[in-house]
Amino acid sequence: MVTSNPALQQLGGYPLARLQDLANELRAQDVPLADFAIGDPDEPTPEHIRRALIEAVGPVSRYPTALGQRALRESVAAWLARRHGVEVDPDVHVLPSAGSKxxxxxxxxxxxDPHGPRRHVLWGEPGYPVYGRGALFAGGASDPVALEPDQGWRLELEELETSRLQRACTAWVNYPHNPTGASADLDYYRRQLRTAREHxxxxxxxxxxxxxxxxxxxxSALEAADGDFTGLLAFVSLxxxxxxxxxxxGAIVGDPELIARLRALRPNVGTASPDFVQAAAIAAWNDQEHVDERRKIFAAKRAVLLEFLATAGIEVSGSDATFYVWFRAPGGDDAAYAQALLEERIVATPGRAFGPAGEGWLRLALVPTVEGCHDAVARWSAALQAGRLPI
Ligand SMILES: Cc1ncc(COP(=O)(O)O)c(C=O)c1O
Structure with missing residues (x-):
């Protein structure tokens, strides 16, 4: 019998997959669904970005490097300067990634260090499970911190016990936040950076x-560093x-010493982006117009949902950024409410899919079109009026 990595036993299945399976079964029966479950919107990739990729596919294929093209690192640096007023050196502070995951x-x-005293990784829950899973597979331990609605779903490091901070090597923060849509300001990042450095x-x-x-x-947390990125890495993505x-x-940006370590590590991993993807990425980072257009589309979808939820008296929390709307389950049971919505052909993600601290809440990803959002809230509203959903 071949041995197994014990971390695999601790996974318990990728939580979003189960609900999607159920939705897929309905789709296989040709049942049309308003799918607010997976954070993968349908809006097309802008044409000039697609063209950049196609034009970069040459007759000869070569291995890309983990360091990536300098032009790509430069375009990330230029975007950071434009968008965040942060100056970084593309050769020292920036490393491309194959997406942030x-x-x-x-x-x-x-x-x-799996044998050292600091093998824990802190992250806020409900949250993206990969922070903890990366820790597990590296021989460490995941240490999720329950986030609270009355703290705006923000992880405050200074409120954790010192022993907890000092057994961890890394603390993850994620704002705008998946799944709650909560956001953070510059002061927040200053506080977290100060506490992280102290410990x-x-x-x-x-x-x-x-x-x-x-x-x-x-x-960006990088703005809070005031040019000294020691102990800080930001993970950005297209x-x-x-x-x-x-x-x-995507790209990893920050502490030059850590970027140097990642430059040594990552050629071993095999995640270097193909050169034609890098060409598309350069086109994407260099253009802001399409981003502003996408934001308007999400704003329109969000407005439809927020207006409906307010009229229906359903409590919304967080939800001030990202393409997620986060609401409290009427009746209190997020899984039961997701099930009841599925019967109305609306797919939402129960908050418990993002960890126990998400129980009692649900996430809507702004995936259907504006028209699809209108149709969904009309069905949702009719179901409420007919008493098929708890209030
Ligand atoms: C919080 C968070 N981080 C990271 C990712 C990964 O994004 P990507 O690998 O596409 O950059 C996701 C994807 O949904 C996410 O929700």
Whole structure:
């Protein structure tokens, strides 16, 4: 019998997959669904980005490098300067990734000593499960911190016991936040960076939803560093910004010493982006117009849902950025409410899919079109009036 990595036994299945399976069964029966479950919107990738990829496919195929093309690192640096007023050196502070997921998962391989006293990774729950899973597979431990609605779903490191901070190597923050849509301001990042540094922790900021904001632009943790990125890494991505989830392209930016370690580690991993994807990524980072257009589309969908939820008296929390709307389950049971919505052909994700601290809440991803959102809320409203859903 071949041995097994014990971390596999601790996974318990990817939580979003089960609900999607159920929705897929309905789809297989040709039941039309308003699918608000998976964070992968349908809006097309802008044409000039697709063209950049196609034009870069040459007759000869070569291995890409983990360091990536300098032009790509430059375009990330230029975007950071334009969008966040942050100056970075493309050769020292920036490393491309194949999307942020793999970069998040692999980070502990560079910073976690499985035999040392600091093998824990802190992250906020409800949250993206990959922070904890990366820790587990690197021989460490996941240490989720329950987030609270009355704290705006923000992880406050200074409120954790010192012993908990000092047994961790990394703390993940993720604003705008999946799944609650909560956001954070610059002061928040300053506080977290200060506490992380005090305790010798890496502050890792997952900023893949950075460009999906509504009232005021979301800051980057890099802005809080005032040019000294020691102990700080930000993970940025084109997936949500440019409608490029299938391209797999992002970047890791920050602490030069940690970037140097990742430059040593990552050629071993095999996640270097193909050169034609890098060409598309350069086109995407260099253009802001399509991002502003996408943001308007999400704002229109969000307005439809927020208006309906307010009229229906359903409590919304967070939800001020990202393409997620987060609401309290009427009746209190998120799984039961998701099931009842599915019977109305509306797919929402029960909050418990993001960990026990998400129980009692549900997430709507702004995936259907504006028209699809209108249809869904009409059905939802009719079901409420007919008494088929709890209030
Ligand atoms: C919080 C969060 N981080 C990271 C990712 C991964 O994004 P990507 O790998 O497409 O950049 C996702 C994807 O949904 C996410 O929700």
């Amino acid at each position: 793999e970069a998040i998962f692999h980070l502990p391989l560079a910073v976690l 010798g922790l890496l502050l890792a900021s997952d900023e893949c939803y950075q460009e999906i904001w509504f009232d005021r632009p979301a800051p 997936s949500k910004r440019s409608g490029m989830t299938g391209y797999r392209s």
